[in-house]
Amino acid sequence: MYQHLTGLGINEPTQIERYSLRQEAQKDVLKIYFKKQKGELFAKSVKFKYPRQVKSVLLDDGSGQYRNKTEVNRNLTLLIDELNTLTKPIKPSELDTKQKILSDLRHLEKVVSSKIAEIEADIEKLQ
Secondary structure, three states, rough: OOHHHHHOOOOOHEEEEEEEEEEOOOEEEEEEOOOOOOOOOOEEEEEEEEEOEEEEEEEOOOOEEEEEEEEEEHHHHHHHHHHHHHHOOOOOOOOHHHHHHHHHHHHHHHHHHHHHHHHHHHHHHOO
C-alpha cells in the first residue's frame, strides 16, 4: 500500500508518528520519526536527503535568457503524499498562528535589547 515508504526500507509505515522537511543548500532533507516503543528513551528516526531538480526557465520572451530554478524531487513528493495519509498533519488555527507570531516578536525584542546593551557596553569601553 505504501510502496514508496517500503522502497526506503520502512517495513512498518503504521509506526510513523510524524515527519519534518527542510532544505539545506541544494538538497531537501526528510526526517521521519517513529512512535516511541516501550522501554526506549528516545523515539527512533531516520533521515533521507534528496537533491533538488534543476530546471531552466525562460525569463521573458524578448531577451531569450534563461534562469535555473530548483524544485522538489518527484520521488520526495510521492513520499510526502504517503506520509500525509499516515500522519494526517494538523493545520494550525489562526489563533495558534497569532500566538506564534507574538511569541516570535517577544523573542526578537529580547534579542534586540540584549544586542543594544552589548553595543552600549562596547561604546563605554571606548570612552
